[in-house]
Amino acid sequence: MSAALLVALIIFVLIFLLRMPIAFGMISSAVAYLLIKGQDLGLVANQIVNTYYTNYVIIAVPLFMFTANVMNSGKVTDMIFNFSNALCGRMRGALGHVNILGSLIFSGMTGSAIADAAGLGKIELQAMKSNGFDDSFSCAITAASSTLGPIFPPSIPLVIYAMLSGTSVGALFMGGMVPAILLTVALMVYVAIVSKVRNYPRGPQFKLKAFIALTIQALPSLLTPVILLTGIYTGVMTPTEAGAIAGLYAILISIFAYKSLSPKEFWKVVKTTIQDVGATSIIIGAAAIISYVVAREDISTGLAKWIMGISSNKNFFLFLVNIVILLLGMFIDTSTIQLIFVPILFPVARALGIDMVHFGLVVTFNMMIGLSTPPFGMLLFITSSISGTPLKDIVKEIFWPLLAMIIVLLVITYIPDTVLFLPRAAGLLK
Amino acid sequence: MKKLLFAVRDIFEIYVPAIAFLTMFVSFIMQVFSRYVINMPLTWTQDLIVMGFVWTVLFGACYTMRARRHVKFTMVYDKLKPRPAALSRLAGNAIIVLTFLMLIIPSWKYAFFLYFQKTAVLRINYTYIFLPFVYLAISVIVYTIEEMIEDIKVLRGKLADSRDHMQEEFIK
Numbered sequence: 278m279s280a281a282l283l284v285a286l287i288i289f290v291l292i293f294l295l296r297m298p299i300a301f302g303m304i305s306s307a308v309a310y311l312l313i314k315g316q317d318l319g320l321v322a323n324q325i326v327n328t329y330y331t332n333y334v335i336i337a338v339p340l341f342m343f344t345a346n347v348m349n350s351g352k353v354t355d356m357i358f359n360f361s362n363a364l365c366g367r368m369r370g371a372l373g374h375v376n377i378l379g380s381l382i383f384s385g386m387t388g389s390a391i392a393d394a395a396g397l398g399k400i401e402l403q404a405m406k407s408n409g410f411d412d413s414f415s416c417a418i419t420a421a422s423s424t425l426g427p428i429f430p431p432s433i434p435l436v437i438y439a440m441l442s443g444t445s446v447g448a449l450f451m452g453g454m455v456p457a458i459l460l461t462v463a464l465m466v467y468v469a470i471v472s473k474v475r476n477y478p479r480g481p482q483f484k485l486k487a488f489i490a491l492t493i494q495a496l497p498s499l500l501t502p503v504i505l506l507t508g509i510y511t512g513v514m515t516p517t518e519a520g521a522i523a524g525l526y527a528i529l530i531s532i533f534a535y536k537s538l539s540p541k542e543f544w545k546v547v548k549t550t551i552q553d554v555g556a557t558s559i560i561i562g563a564a565a566i567i568s569y570v571v572a573r574e575d576i577s578t579g580l581a582k583w584i585m586g587i588s589s590n591k592n593f594f595l596f597l598v599n600i601v602i603l604l605l606g607m608f609i610d611t612s613t614i615q616l617i618f619v620p621i622l623f624p625v626a627r628a629l630g631i632d633m634v635h636f637g638l639v640v641t642f643n644m645m646i647g648l649s650t651p652p653f654g655m656l657l658f659i660t661s662s663i664s665g666t667p668l669k670d671i672v673k674e675i676f677w678p679l680l681a682m683i684i685v686l687l688v689i690t691y692i693p694d695t696v697l698f699l700p701r702a703a704g705l706l707k
Numbered sequence: 708m709k710k711l712l713f714a715v716r717d718i719f720e721i722y723v724p725a726i727a728f729l730t731m732f733v734s735f736i737m738q739v740f741s742r743y744v745i746n747m748p749l750t751w752t753q754d755l756i757v758m759g760f761v762w763t764v765l766f767g768a769c770y771t772m773r774a775r776r777h778v779k780f781t782m783v784y785d786k787l788k789p790r791p792a793a794l795s796r797l798a799g800n801a802i803i804v805l806t807f808l809m810l811i812i813p814s815w816k817y818a819f820f821l822y823f824q825k826t827a828v829l830r831i832n833y834t835y836i837f838l839p840f841v842y843l844a845i846s847v848i849v850y851t852i853e854e855m856i857e858d859i860k861v862l863r864g865k866l867a868d869s870r871d872h873m874q875e876e877f878i879k
Contacts, residue, residue, distance in 0.1 A: 294783050295799030296796050301803045301851075302803070305805075309806075317817075319813040319814060320817075322817050326765075326836060330761055339728065339731075343728075518739050521735030524732060547729065551767035552776055554728070554763055554767045556778055558763075
């Protein structure tokens, strides 16, 4: 290891010990490397800005964030909740199921777990609290179901993965559908069991007339995923353009169908969005300069040789990757894992003949589990702060949903067809 | 004077990225609309979109800095008592300030090095695309120093705890 790399690595570790903003810490780490190597520091601006300038596909990220913020500010989220509520009706523990179905529907419009937990999650948590569910259970299921957001298309992490790996966004999106459905089923089974054991309340009975009325009300929101996905798969729009159209559609239905979103609210949405974009995209840029260091030091090749030396078994490699990402996910922020660690694995995955769409879904799914794993799980923090439930109570409860997620992860890892069947059938993959 | 400075700051950190974002958003819509409805693909939208995105990110990141919303790993920090916490953040922030101080001039030079390159359709000078990075560097330095002053106050016993540290404890 060169001295430059060692210093860079030390600073990289300090990011986590000293509470440095991750993006700027990464830049510090790379700058130290460049200084020691005697390179021009103009390279930093070059690498970072070029990431935004040349990767057209990641422009979808701010657009999907904007859409989610519009939906959460208008009444769209309420409509989805009411509709799911009517759908689950008299089931035992209905609100638990509503939580999952609502997230599935919401995930067809946005691509972020955080947006799901913070927006729809807020409504779900309130409703569950007033209906006698344990707070810790409500938080755990809200966190777990939010994971659907980035798995079911559209998805912000999958867009970023597409940028990093050069895979098709369309194929990745389609590949996420079956895993999302599997996760929905797994979580619903969990809710059903817990509700029976703890005797959670049933939902209200909806008369057919009320059900139809609620469905009609929710229809404009329910159409969003349809418009988005048809647009992408018929080739009418690129996924990035679809992000913009979804944003426009969200604005239109908020104003005309739901009579919400005043100019003042809209301005608030724009301001929140630029903050969100600033926070997320700057890490993507900072990671690019770290990737430059990784490439210069040829770390991927070294790792590839090392892993191939141990075993060139595809399944063993995937097993190893899953364990490592699960462990990293417990402690490190998802964006760091995705932008720094995952790309290092690409050469090995390719050499082993793993389909990159399959690989993308496996690592993304795994990283999203990381959002709910203690001690560092963003979704746990969010649900805890929204509901005022102590973190340790949620941590106790999250074990079973985590197990359900890990089972689904294993299924999609070892049965690649669960991911690849749909994109292949659609002719997006060979 | 102070008022004017704050107004300028708002322009760069709120209005510019907001307008950049909305320009990008509207350009996308026009692009799709014009291609399918009027059947006349636009070329200039591409330049605006990419430039809008770069500006949204770089100026928006300053606004995120002001709101102290950048992603941080706080697990270790939160476990510390106020003074060690202040000390650790101070050390991390010192590294960041140093880094960005060193980046200002090379980034400025790089932006002007690209002076003669222009975007494909609208012939926008590349300097305008890279220059916001210099603003970001300065903004990171200023906001980070603001945090450092807070931490120094904590270390000197003038402040019980920094506001980020208390806030984190409250959430847990």
